[in-house]
Amino acid sequence: MRLTKKMLASFFSIAILFSFVSITHAEVLEVLVDNGASSPAALSTKCSPVEDFSEELQTKIQNIKDTFLSLPNGAGLAATQVGYTDRFFVISQEAEGELIYEEKKLKRKPGQPLVFINPRIIEESGNQIGWESCFSLPGYIYKTERPLNITIEASDENDNKFTFKTTGFWAKCICHENDHLDGILCKAKALEPREAPEDE
Numbered sequence: 001m002r003l004t005k006k007m008l009a010s011f012f013s014i015a016i017l018f019s020f021v022s023i024t025h026a027e028v029l030e031v032l033v034d035n036g037a038s039s040p041a042a043l044s045t046k047c048s049p050v051e052d053f054s055e056e057l058q059t060k061i062q063n064i065k066d067t068f069l070s071l072p073n074g075a076g077l078a079a080t081q082v083g084y085t086d087r088f089f090v091i092s093q094e095a096e097g098e099l100i101y102e103e104k105k106l107k108r109k110p111g112q113p114l115v116f117i118n119p120r121i122i123e124e125s126g127n128q129i130g131w132e133s134c135f136s137l138p139g140y141i142y143k144t145e146r147p148l149n150i151t152i153e154a155s156d157e158n159d160n161k162f163t164f165k166t167t168g169f170w171a172k173c174i175c176h177e178n179d180h181l182d183g184i185l186c187k188a189k190a191l192e193p194r195e196a197p198e199d200e
């Protein structure tokens with residue numbers, strides 16, 4: 001998911017992301033794009049649960065992080081968007097919320113994108129209607145309805161289990177990324193026809 005000016009108008013508190021500086025790494029992957037006429041198969045693939053926290057998985061996680069960090073105004077990026085079918089996504093290091101590890105002594109690492117492996121939304125409440133966009137659907141934004149508050153459980157890259165409780169924009173972002181793992185793009189949830197963003 002990426003941020004646009006229109007979305008920022010609704011979610012002023014995340015304006016700080018516009019000061020985000022892109023970093024280029026060697027392992028930046030191509031983000032797959034559904035251009036309306038054709039869509040790569042990976043974008044509609046339901047991901048398989050991660051069972052082995054192998055070296056191969058660590059490489060994939062690093063590649064997704066590097067790809068994410070190379071993107072302008074990034075809020076999150078899911079495995080399917082770079083052609084992986086493992087059940088994980090990342091969201092921005094700027095994401096606001098309460099992260100609690102099952103192993104209480106573990107703490108969130110500042111300045112690092114959050115990795116959600118085998119995520120599961122365990123609580124949701126309220127609803128919000130607003131705009132969202134996606135790196136795999138460039139040039140358009142979509143009006144959707146999402147829960148206002150969510151709690152999600154997942155594992156980090158070291159298979160440490162945690163819960164993350166968040167609200168507003170970040171709840172929407174996590175729902176968006178979680179949908180990617182079931183092969184669902186936000187355009188499938190659009191309440192109205194897509195709209196070209198003002199800042200493109």
Ligand SMILES: [Zn+2]
Nearest residue numbers: 001134135136
């Ligand atoms: Zn997306």
